[in-house]
Amino acid sequence: MTSPALSLRGIEKSFGVFKALGPVDLDLMQGERLGIIGPNGAGKTTLINCITGVLRPDQGSVQFMGKDISNVPPFERARMGISRSFQIPRPFIGMSVLENLLVPLDYKPAVHNKEARALQLLESVNLHQRAYDPSGDLSQLELRKLELARALASDPKVLIADEAMAGLSDTEIDEVLDILMRLNASGVAIIMIEHIMHAVMRFSQRVVCFDTGLLIAAGTADEIANNTTVQKVYFGEQTHH
Numbered sequence: 001m002t003s004p005a006l007s008l009r010g011i012e013k014s015f016g017v018f019k020a021l022g023p024v025d026l027d028l029m030q031g032e033r034l035g036i037i038g039p040n041g042a043g044k045t046t047l048i049n050c051i052t053g054v055l056r057p058d059q060g061s062v063q064f065m066g067k068d069i070s071n072v073p074p075f076e077r078a079r080m081g082i083s084r085s086f087q088i089p090r091p092f093i094g095m096s097v098l099e100n101l102l103v104p105l106d107y108k109p110a111v112h113n114k115e116a117r118a119l120q121l122l123e124s125v126n127l128h129q130r131a132y133d134p135s136g137d138l139s140q141l142e143l144r145k146l147e148l149a150r151a152l153a154s155d156p157k158v159l160i161a162d163e164a165m166a167g168l169s170d171t172e173i174d175e176v177l178d179i180l181m182r183l184n185a186s187g188v189a190i191i192m193i194e195h196i197m198h199a200v201m202r203f204s205q206r207v208v209c210f211d212t213g214l215l216i217a218a219g220t221a222d223e224i225a226n227n228t229t230v231q232k233v234y235f236g237e238q239t240h241h
């Protein structure tokens with residue numbers, strides 16, 4: 001049994017009078033693959049922002065590797081090993097793919113050969129063959145890979161993949177899943193936030209479902225797929241479209 005990489009207790013966040021989140025208790029174990037699902041507005045992004053430190057919860061605490069980081073600023077949390085990839089990658093278009101990675105590696109004084117490290121990161125996401133091409137030439141799939149490589153530049157212990165597969169074809173989704181599985185096998189705990197249900201279900205060892213800011217169900221992919229409360233949340237959502 002491993003110990004938690006992340007431990008959230010009693011996390012609550014409101015925007016004005018609107019309560020977007022909580023209270024939420026959630027652990028992510030070291031090396032775990034955790035899926036977070038929930039309809040639009042369920043509070044998933046707010047939760048992630050509380051983990052990365054972009055938002056300060058009104059209540060509750062965040063622990064990382066047994067240390068309380070509730071008062072630690074976002075850049076320091078990133079340096080400690082919490083990294084996230086963004087849904088919409090925004091590379092520096094004027095730079096090559098490799099140069100894009102030299103930017104985050106600039107913050108890693110311990111990395112002496114930054115170009116070699118950048119190439120290694122690109123290799124870990126199957127993008128090394130594009131290293132010297134302009135990032136403006138990348139396809140959607142390649143942009144997602146570059147975004148993952150950027151998130152990995154800080155050597156994270158926890159990677160939060162925020163809708164890394166939205167808009168991709170089934171074969172492309174398979175490729176991103178393979179990459180994430182490989183990263184996980186190398187020891188990185190991964191939180192996958194995803195609307196593509198078959199992908200998150202295949203990937204995750206455990207899935208939690210949010211609705212209206214609350215964690216309404218947790219279990220294996222099978223348990224969550226067969227959970228009537230979860231089905232109701234999604235069925236209810238579909239009837240509005």
Ligand SMILES: Nc1ncnc2c1ncn2[C@@H]1O[C@H](COP(=O)(O)OP(=O)(O)OP(=O)(O)O)[C@@H](O)[C@H]1O
Binds near residue numbers: 046047
């Ligand atoms: N800065 C903000 N100010 C006011 N309300 C906000 C703010 N950020 C989020 N909200 C509200 O909080 C609720 C939760 O939003 P959040 O973005 O966390 O949901 P989500 O589960 O990530 O949704 P999606 O799947 O669409 O990304 C929503 O009702 C949203 O409108």
